[in-house]
Amino acid sequence: MQALPGFRDFLPSDCAARNYIFARWRDVARRCGFVEWDGPVLEPTDLYQKKSGPEIVTQLFNFTDKGEREVAMRPELTPTLARVVAAHEREFRKPLKWFSIGQFFRYEKQQRGRLREHFQLNCDIIGETALAADIELVALCIDIVRAFGFTEKDFVVRISDREFWTEFLRSQKVAPERWDEILQVIDKFGREPREKTTEKLGQLADPVLRILSEGGKSEKLDQLVDGLRARGLADFVDVDVRVVRGLAYYTGIVFEVFDRAGKFRAIAGGGRYDNLIEQLSDGAVSIPALGFAMGDVVLGELIRETASAREAMQKATAAEQKIDIYIVIAKEERRADALAQIQKLRDRGYRVDYPLAPDKVAKQFQTAEQLGAGIAILFGDEWPQVKVKTLATREEVLVLHDEIITRVANLL
């Protein structure tokens, strides 16, 4: 038996890496004033079918439950967020700055960096129309990637604005019903043959291709970059109007994070979705919002393939997995005394381990070493004294058992 395709087992080292990622996500988000929340892993399929665009539906991990309900494992958090905010927004002062770390699912053939399950950080700002919110969100996104040891040489945030395109389409007198379709074509630009793009755009082909090749400019995008420059983050961003993102609900600024080498899929992506909450609440609550998501899979790959980031992670996870004290029971008749001390040490907050079954002293020291213990305490013939050994220096001192705590406090 093995795990289902696209689902991962997390062995201790994998879990350590995962916790390392979560810890940095959480730390930076909290540092920026975001508070953590979460929603259900299972949602009504309708939640996604209605508002996320038709593409998403074919890739849902969905089924009919025993109550004949059509349900789906959540593929993303934003629809849930919109629902929750619509229901509870009056309980909070605006703007809300919320983040969440959770597992998400999709049903599609897996590939590298693309599984059927992954963990994602979501950060959203709700109830603020000012561009300052967009700047804050992009800055947070940059700070989070930086927290893993990456620099402007390692990654870039490509920023665009859907309004840039909607204004263009309005100026070209294109019917609003066709906007989403044309944005999809722009999104695919570069992944599709040029002739196919031209054909789909029809008479819009010339102006659109001109913008795509010359690059677009807008006052809003300039202001956004200025805001980031004021924070010293301008080197992390590139304005690139080719970015529109696949989801239909985005209304303004959109952005994606890529590794500079272009080797991986997007590390993160997001944007403004000012109408989504109103749509999902059937017009009951109208409140602007924006957010981004960052997955653990691509980020983890980038960490493992970047020497500095990899070493930082290894150092942190090694330290996290180490224990403080290993208890060596040299004489089984001292086991009860050892356990009494173990309990005391653990109550003091030390990480303490010991052999569950009788074992040779040599083997016990080997185990102590392997577990990364700072010190070993040997219980044996010296009782009521014990030997406290600093493993790194091999120095050993005899202390009375009721002085262990103070001695240990000095050594660790």
Add this chain to the structure above:
RNA sequence: GUGGUCGUAGCUCAAUGGUAGAGCCCCAGAUUGUGGUUCUGGUUGUUGCGGGUUCGAGUCCCGUCGGCCACCCCA
């Protein structure tokens, strides 16, 4: 979902169509209370699974499942 490619021990990989191996890991020892090194010994495989060709298949053919890559799509 479509196409290509690969699948051998827990891991990394060997083996002209002719008896399935190595290293690492793990376990146990080196006269019984001291760890990173060393030495000795040991466990582990229906060669992913199921058919077929052949005197004989890990090796060739077909199917299937799984991994990887490209497409599709991207939250």
